[in-house]
Amino acid sequence: MFPGRSAAGILTPPPVRYYDGTMDRERKKAILNLAVQAGEIMMKSGGEIYRVEETITRVCKACGIDNVEVFAMPTGIFVTLDNDIAGDTASTYIRRIHSSETDLNKISQVxxxxxxxxTTSMTIEEGMARLEEISGSKPYHFAIRVVAAGLCASCFAVLFGGSTIDFLSALIIGMISYTLSRFLEKYDINFFIRGLCSCALATFLALVVATSVRGASYPYIISGAIMLFVPGVPITNSIRDFLSGDMLSGLARMVEAFLIAVSLAAGTGIILKIWTVIGGVTL
Amino acid sequence: MTHLLIQFVLALLATGGFSVIFRIPVRRIPFCALVGAFGWITEEIAVYYYSSPVFGCFIGACTVGLLSTLASRTLKDASTIFVIPGILCLVPGLKIFNTMYALLKGDIAEAAQIGTETLLMAGAIALGLLTIGAILRVFFALARKTVTLRDKF
Structure with a gap:
């Protein structure tokens, strides 16, 4: 948990990898690259701000940098390194972060x-190779995730008060709408449209099932499917950012969560309205 | 009792599903599922005894926060891994739908009522996480101080 504290719990000075009075620019650049890469993976996978900043600071300090200043936001990371040596200049690195996909495995690995x-004497090159490996890791096959999504939707449908028929239909509808959501993500469709389309499809299918199968009730099926797209990661992270004092990121993520929630409601609402207009159900 | 047991198993499966979607490593999934299931069950029990969904969400979020911090301390892993799937279980999905449904019906009074309750529940989840985070922070700071003092003397 704390820098320099070994597994036995005894305080030991962190191993200094490079410190001989001057630090050449190449070396500094390599350190910056490593630290920012670690931070970028974490931020993209849905890590909190303080975790990203702490990771970058720790990696730089372990390389023997005296002063590290990090400013991380969901859309970018700024790092400045400086040494307390005469003649040494400060270097700054800015990394813009674009897409993000929740991958908690990567957070755990970084x-x-x-x-x-x-705590060990890993070199910068080894560290970089390790980060490349982490950033390219693919934990679960797509089919497994689709089944998990279906299971999730169906369990929630029953938890909210649905029946066995609701369980089965939510299983299939959850799988289909999750597949659509991944498909849209592959083509870089923005999150608002993605949430809207996935929820609209889920609602449409639920209404079809509810009208054709006896005993199926669409509110439970739809709310089970909605749970798959609920903005749990932005909500949780925004709370944790506020708790650690990163107001700007907390606000940004809260707005993101709110927009996602609006998109889900809009997707459901549009289809329900159209269905009513056509005359499928009476609200 | 049977009802609660069924709910527990369903919540376990649901949180397990979330864990797979969010790509949590296999060896951590059982713990995540347990955190989520206990959060759901405490919420259900709180709602049963106090009949207030907002309070239920608060208690559920507190449980999730506490258990996930304990899990992250014992397993030495990032606490985010345990919090995110656990908190998702408490999000009022049915209430979101009902708000939309009431709006479409043109029943503004009902929409406002359910919508406010949904927002309050979201707020309660946030408050629960914040409260337990603050309490644990103070607790761990005190514990560390005690250990340092003991080492000194």
């Missing part, structure tokens, strides 16, 4: 990496 990097 966390492990930073712990290892600060």
């Amino acid at each position: 966390n492990q990496f930073s712990r290892e990097f600060t």
